[in-house]
Structures are given as structure tokens and as C-alpha cells.
Amino acid sequence: MENETTILIVDDIPGNVDVLRKTLEVEGYSISMAPSGEVALKIAPKIKPDLILMDVMMPGMDGFETCRKLKEDTVFENTPIIFVTGKAETEDVVDAFKSGGADYITKPFRSEEVLARVGTHIRLTQTIKKNEYLVEELKKAVLNLENAQQESLAKSQFLGRMSHELHTPLNAIIGFSTFLSMGESDPLNEEQRESANEITKAGKHLVNLVDQVLEINRFDSADLKSVSEKAPLVPVINGALASMAELAKDKCISFDNLIDKNHDIFVNGDPGKIKQVFLNVLDNAIKYNKEGGEVVLSLTEGDPEKVCVAIRDTGGGIPQDKHEKIFDPLYRLENHVKNCIDGVGVGLTVVKKYMTIMNGRVYVESKLGIETCFTLEFERWNDKERILKQYSFTLVFQYDFNFPSMMDGRIIQC
Secondary structure (H helix, E strand, O other), X not given: OOOOOEEEEEOOOHHHHHHHHHHHHOOOOEEEEEOOHHHHHHHHHHHOOOEEEEOOOXXXXXXXXXXXXXXXXXXXXXXXXXXXXXXXXXXXXXXXXXXXXXXXXXXXXOHHHHHHHHHHHHHHHHHHHHXXXXXXXXXXXXXXXXXXXOOHHHHHHHHHHHHHHHHHHHHHHHHHHHHHHHOOOOOOOHHHHHHHHHHHHHHXXXXXXXXXXXXXXXXXXXXXXXXXXXXXXXXXXXXXXXXXXXXXXXXXXEEEEOOOOOOOOEEEOOHHHHHHHHHHHHHHHHHOOOOOOEEEEEEEOOOOOEEEEEEEEOOOOOOHHHOOHHHOXXXXXXXXXXXXXXXXXXXXXXXXXXXXXXXXXEEEEEEOOOEEEEEEEEEEOOHHHHHHHHOOOEEEEEOOOOOOOOOOEEEEEX
């Protein structure tokens, strides 16, 4: 194993300890032992085990009580504790999980089962730790960017390296957590499956965040070409709403989409960029909304050349003097509803940049304590006008009427 993994065995019967120790040491685990719950509480803070195998029936403090006391210490908050016991009644299993246990193995146990369950929990714990480390590293990287006084090329090189360094482990985490949640190697219980799914979701969020930070750098270091492409607006909106449905559900926020799902309307823009615009604005509307709030989408197309989509939320609002600043890179707004919102402040910057290169614009209106409305103004796609622009041509007519005063040819520009 690359890094030595420490397992603490807590059991008052030496024979049981010896069998478990031999089974685990073959796989390269470092083993520590405690003959009682009281001893376990003393040595655990010193060795900080990666996993604990805990007997239930012990003299003095039993396994359930020992587990509860360990979990009171934040150091062991995410340390998996697996109970190994001959008690197999339903109420015993329930008590094990209520006390903070991660899994349950009944005696007499099989070595293969012990190794499989221990391996699953060790891998899951390592994945969580890697994910937490990457989150902190990404935050540090973004803060460094905010304060950096580098030239554009140096910044691009730094972000390129950072992108590679973050994408590789993030993709590995996403793949492994997805594999774990499928339960094809070792079956997971419902709580473990939810944890694996949360890791996958967080990993995908971080990949998207890294990509957006890089995109902002690209805005600053290169002249981006304007987009000239026919894009269906309503299907893109529906796709963005579907992608954000779970996030909204977690906060009990409802979507009220007043736009006809079958409305056939086309705008100038890249479908991928348009979807990212809506994802970022919807994400903002959810994060800064109140619990149980609402997000309303409506469409206005009175102008023959423009199409406007309004996204209104019931959050705490944005002060007037912050209406322009919220689009600045790395700017974060304090939440007027509850707590400080997680994030690094790149979403709305991407929105404004994308809308600009698609010949559109974004603006915000807000009433403090009541609502905020982001309006996305798109350029309507006009097939006839685009065809004329695309296929402009030159016709050359030749004249020869034997009149010396006549031009030999005339150019007509269309």
C-alpha cells in the first residue's frame, strides 16, 4: 500500500484480536489493539487510526458507548467504525448505526468479508479526504489568482498547470465514487451510497468550477470572436432547469417556468454557452434564495430584434451599488438572507462575457429583502438577414455596344 493504513482493533478476547490482526496484516495494514473501550479512548487520539474494528460486548464500557464517545471528538467524525460481534438481532444492528457505526460484521466472520468491508470503507474515507484536500487547494489557487500581479502569459501557464493537476485526481475521484455507488464490487448500504453520490456530485461541480476559472482567464488573455450561430432557446432553457432541479430540491426551492416548452424561437448564440449562462444564473438564484423560495422564468419578445428571458428569485436582493460589481471576477456577495454563501465568484463573470460575445447583454434589477431579477437579452436569429450577409457577392456585367463612351464593364455589389 502506498501510504500505511492504521486499523485499531478493540476487543477483550485475545483470540479474536489475533485472528483479525493476522487477516489484516497480510494485506499490509498497520494494526493497533485495545482490550477495552476505556483503553481505546486513550490510545485512539495518539495513533489516529484510519478505521476501527469494535467489539460490542466488553466488560466496563461496551462498544456502542465507546463509539458514541469517539464520535464526540471531531478528529473521529469521519473515521469509519465497524462493529464485529455475535449480536445479530435487528435492534442491535440499529443501535450500532445510531451510535455512529459505519458497518456491522457478525461472528463467526469470514476473512474475505472482513477484508472486503474494511477495504471499501478505507477507500471511501480516502476519497473523501482527497476531495476535501482538493477543495482547499482550489480555494487557495483562486485566492492566489485574486492577488497575483503576473503578466497574462504567466497567469495562463499557471492556470494550465493547475487545470491539469486538478482535473486528473478529480476525474479519478468521480470515476471511483461512481463505481462505489453502483455497488458492483462491494455492496453499500443506503447511507454509504448517498455519501458516494455526494462525492461524485461535488467532484463534477469542482471540475466545472475549474473550467470556468480557466475560461475567465481566456477572456482576459485573448480576443474572443463573436458568435454567429443559430440556437434553439427554449430546449436549452429546459435542459438547464432539469440540470438544476436536484440542487433546487435540496433547498426546497420551486421552479415556475412560464415559458411555453414547445415555443419555437431561435437566437444568435452557441447552445453550450447559452446553457452555461442559464446554469450560472439559476445557480446564483438558488444559492442566494431563501429556504422554500421560488425562481420564476418568463420570456418577452416584443422587440423584433431581441428576445429577453427574465429569471426572478425571492432572495434577499442586491444593493444598488453592487449591481455592476457582481459581474467582476472573484467578487462574492454576502447573502442577505442567511449565511455567507460558498463559492469563489466566477459564475456571473462568465455570464456577462458569454452574453457579450453572443451580441447580447445581461442586467439586474433588485429590491432588497424582496427579490432579484436577472434579464438575459439575446439577439433574435433572422434567417433572411443572415443569408444576405453570408452570401453577399459581386456580379460583373460585360457591355459591348460599340459605343466608345460606354464602360466595358460595370460592377454591381450586392
